[in-house]
Amino acid sequence: MARDDGDFDRRPDPDALLALSDKESRGKLRVFLGAAPGVGKTYAMLARAQTAKAEGVDIVIGLAETHGRVETLALLAGLETLARRKCDYRGRIIEEFDIDAALARKPQLILVDELAHTNAPDSRHPKRWQDVEELLDAGIDVWTTLNVQHLESLADVVSRVTGVAVRETVPDRVLQNANDVILVDITPEELLQRLKEGKVYVPETARRATQNFFTPRNLTALRELALRRTAERVDDQMVDFLRQGAIEGPWATAERLLVCVGRDANSEAVVRAGARLATALNATWIALYVERAGQEEQSAEVVRHVDQSLRLAERLGAEVARVSGDDLVTETLRFARRENITQIVLGRSRARPFSRLLRHSLTEEILRRSTDIAVHVVVQEDGPPQHKRALRLPTLSQTWLGFGGAALSVTMTVLVGYGLERWLGLVNPSVIFLLPVVLCAARLGMWSAIIAAVLSFFACDFFFFDPRYELTISQPQEFLSLLVALAVAVITGMLASKMRNYAQNMRQRSQAVQSLFEFSRKLSTITTLDDILWASALQIQKAGEASCVMMLIPEEGGLKVSAAWPPVDQMDAGELAAARWALEKSEPAGWRTDTLPNVRFQFRPLATARGVVAVCGIEPKTPEEPLSAAAESTISSLIEQTAIAIDRSMLVGESVKAAALEENEKLRTILLSALSHDLRTPLTSITGAVTSLRELGEKLSLDDRKDLLLSIEEEAGRLSRFIANMLDMSRIESGALSPRSDLVDVADVIRNVLERSKKTFLGKDTSISIAPDLPPIRGDAALLGQVLFNLIDNAHKYGGPTGAIVHARREGGDVVITVTDEGPGVKPADLERIFEKFYRSGRIDGRKAGTGLGLSICRGLVRAMGGTVIAQSPAIRRRGTRIIMRFPAISESKQGVAA
C-alpha cells in the first residue's frame, strides 16, 4: 500500500486531538454572552434550563440573579435551587454561591450566574470564575452569564470607550475554553427602551455612572465588541475543527512574543496590547520584568503596580518571568534571544530630556540593538502621569559617613598637596583632588564622591590658588580648570559608584550560586526523607528570606508537618486547606495565589515524575510585598532540588526492598530444588522397589524380595523424617515452636534415642557414655530426642564406619552433650557455616541425602530450649566432627519446683 507524502500532512494534529480528549472528561461550559447588562442573558439561560429539565437533564440552579424581575423569577419554577452560603463581611451578611454544596450535590448541569463576580474574602477562591473552573474539573457541566466588558483583554478598551472603569474581569482563556458561547443580542434602541421601562436592574449607587454608560454610542460599541468576539470564536473553532479533521487550513504561527513590563503606569495597557497581539497571531507570549540589580524598588506603590501588571499578563495567558540585571536593555535582549523571541512589545517610554543626552531611552535602545527581532511600540493616549523615578536619597547615617569620609580625604589631600608643592614644586595641584573623589566613589558611594568633589573644588581654590586662603579666583583659566575638574570628578564618581554596585551585585549573585551549590552537595549525601526535609526547610528559610518554612508530606489521605523552621506547633484550617489544595491539584495555594489568598503561608507542591511528593509552606517576612526576584528564583531552585532529593531517597528505599525480595527469591529457589531432590530420591527407591516386586515377582530370589521390602520401609522412614525436618524448620522460623518446659532426664532421653537408632540405622554402630548423677535440665524431652536423633543420623552419614559416639557429662552449672563421628571432618572455616540452612560443602546435586536442614534445626531447637551448640573439628585422632550442646542445669534447690 503505497503512501505518498501528501498523506503525511493530512494526519490529524495530535495536539488538537489531545485537547479534544481532555475536554471530554471535563464538564462542559456554556457562556451566555451579552454586550451590556439588561440584554436578557439570565432570562435566556433560565429559559433553556427549563427546556433541558423537560428533557430529563439533572439540572440545579447554583445561583441566579433575578434582580426581582417577575419574568425571570417565573422561570425559576420547578428548578432545584441550592441554598446560598451566608458570609459575614464587616458586619453585613452577604450571600455567596456555595461551591462545596454544589460539589457534594454533583448534578449533571449547574447554573451559575454572573461569571465575573468577586467572592467574599473568606471564600475558597477570590473569583467566581475560579469556582466555575473547579466545578468543571469535577465533571459538572456549567451554564453561566457574562458581559463582554468583563473580558480581561477588552477591559481597557471598554473603559476607554465608555469612560467607566471596569473592575471585575475574567481571563480570556475561560471564554476560549468554553464549549458553547451564545450571544444574547438586542439592538441598543431596544435596550434603552427597556431601561426606560425600568426592566433593567441598576443598583442605586451606580445610577449616575450608568447614565453615562447607557448611551447609544457606548451600547453600539459594546455590541460590536461582543459580536466581533463571538465571530472570532467561531473562527477559532473552525481552525480547531480543521486541525482535528486534518483538512488543509492555516496552521498556528511559530511566533513568540515578549512583552516588557516596566515601572511606568501604562505597563498594564502594554500587557493588554501584547495579549491582543498574541491572540491575533496565535502566538505564545512571555511577560518580562527586569529588575535593576542592587537597587530593589523601594516604593511600595511601584512594586504593587508591577506585580499587578505581571498578574494581569498571567491571567491573559502569558508566561511570566522576572530577571534581575544591571542594564535593562542588555538583560531584555539576552532573555529574548535565549527564549527565541520573534517579536518584542513595549510601551513608549517618556524619557526625561536630561537623560536623553546621556543615553537613549529604553525603547530607542532596544530598537537599535535588536537587529533580528521585530519590535512593537505600543502607543497609548495620555494616561495618568507617569511615576517619576525617584532619585534614591541616601539614608541619614550614610550621608554622615559619606560627608565625614569626603571631608577627611579632602583634608588629607590638602596636606599631601602642600607636601608636593614644597618638595617637588608642583604647580597646579587641582589634579590630585581627583584622588579623594575616586576613593570616596569606590568606597562610600556616589553621594560621597559628589560631596568630595565639591569640597575639593573649594579646598583647591582656598588652599592652592592665588590669592591663597580666600575663596576667590584671580585667574579665569584656573577657574575653568577647576570646573572641568569638578565635572570630571562628578562623572568619575558616578561611574565608580556604578562599578561598586555592579561588583556588589556580582558578589551577591555568586554567593547565592555558591550556597545553592553547597546545598545541593549536602542533599546528595543525605538519604533519609526526614533529614532531607529538615535540611531543606532550614535552607529555604535562610536563603529565601522567609520568616518560617515548613515541609509537609502526604500521609493517609492528609498531610503531616514533617519539618518546620522555626518550629511550628499547629496549622489552622485555612492553612491546612491551602496545603491540601497544593497537594491535590499540584498548584501553589495560599498567600498571593488564586486560591485562599488570605492564608499566611504560600504552599507550593514538590512535583516529581511520580506526582506530588511533598508540599512546602513559606511565610514571607513582609506579607504586604511580593517576594523579590532573587528570593523567588532561589526558592524555586531549592524546591526543585529538594523534590529531586526526595525522589532519590524513595528510589533508594525501593531498591533496598527490591534487593531483599530478590534475596528471598533466591533462597526460595534453593529451597525448592533441594526439596525436590531430597524428596524424590526416597520416592524413587520406593516406587522402584514396589514395581519390581509386582512385575518381576517370582523372578526375584526370596532374599532379594525381603531386601526390597526392607528398603521400602527404610526409605519411607527417611521420607517422613525429611518432612518432619521441614515442618520443624518452618515452625522454628515462624516462632510457632514453643517447647515444653519440663524437667528432662538427659540420660533417659539418650537411652531412648539409642534404641531407636539401633532399629533405624542397622549396621551402624552407636555407642553412648553417660556420666552418673547428671542433673536434669529444663526443656522438652521429645524435642531433645529429636535433636539427638538428627545428630546421630548426621554422624552416620558423614562419619566413617566407626559410627557415632554420644557422650553426656556435667560441667560446672551446665550439662554438656556431645555427638562425635570419625568421618572426614569439617574445615575450620566451615565450623559456623554448617549450621546455616542448606549449607553443604559441594554442589547442590552432588551431595548426600538430607536437606541440609539437620544442623540448623538442631541449633534452632537447642536455642529454643535455652542452650547453645557449636561444632568442633577435628575431634578424635585428628579426624571427625564433634557437635557440643550445652544446657543450663537445674540446681538441686530448684528441682523441687515443677514447671
Next chain:
Amino acid sequence: MSDASVLVVDDEPQIQRVLRPSLTASGYEVREAATGREALSALSDHSPDLIILDLGLPDMDGKEVLRRLRILTRTPVIVLSARDRESEKITALDLGADDYVEKPFAMGELLARMRTALRHSQNASLEAECVGADGLVVNIPKRIVTRNGAPAKLTPKEFDLLAFLARHADRPLTHREILKAVWGPAHQNDSQTLRVFIGQLRAKIEDNAAASTIIVTEPGVGYRFMTSES
C-alpha cells in the same frame, strides 16, 4: 535378552539397592558405578551393552559424563532425570542419550525402554524399510502409508515427518531434532509449525486423534513413534 550387560551409574545407594536385584532377575549382568569418573574408567576395561545414567552425580555433571561417554562409545544410554527438568532431558537427548526415564519410575517402564534401546542398537545396521504400528504400515522407500489396509493420503511434508519419526521408532525425538531434519536448520525453533503438522498427521493416521497411541507426545521434550513391539 539374556546376559546383556548393564552399567548403572547412580550415586544413591538406595537406588542401586533396588535396581540390582530387579535387573539381575530380568536377566542382565549388572555393574555399578557411583561417580562419573568411576563410570568412565569402567568403560575402559569393559564395554557394556547398555548404560543407565543418573544426571545428578556428585563429582561431574551428568551431561558432561554423557558427552565423554559418547566420544568413547556408541552404547545406548538411558538417562534418569527429574520430572520437571525438561531442559535437562532435551539437552541429554541432544547430547546423544537414546531415551530417558523420569524419577520416580516403575520398573516395568524402565525394563521396556531398556529392551527397545537394545533392540535398536542391534538392528542399527539394518535400514528399516517397513515400520509397523497398531494397524499402520509405513513403507519408507516406496513412500506408501497404509492404515488397516487402506492407503492414507499424506502430503509430501507430512510423509517426511512420519518417515523421520518412524525411522527412529520408539525413541524420543526433540522438537529441534525433528524440525532440523524435516524442515532444515533454519526452522529448528518453529515448534508451532511442528505442532500443527503433528496434529494433521494424527488426524490422518490415528484411530482416535485425541488419545494418540502411535505418535506419542513427550511433554516439554518432543514426540515418539511407538511401534507395536514396545
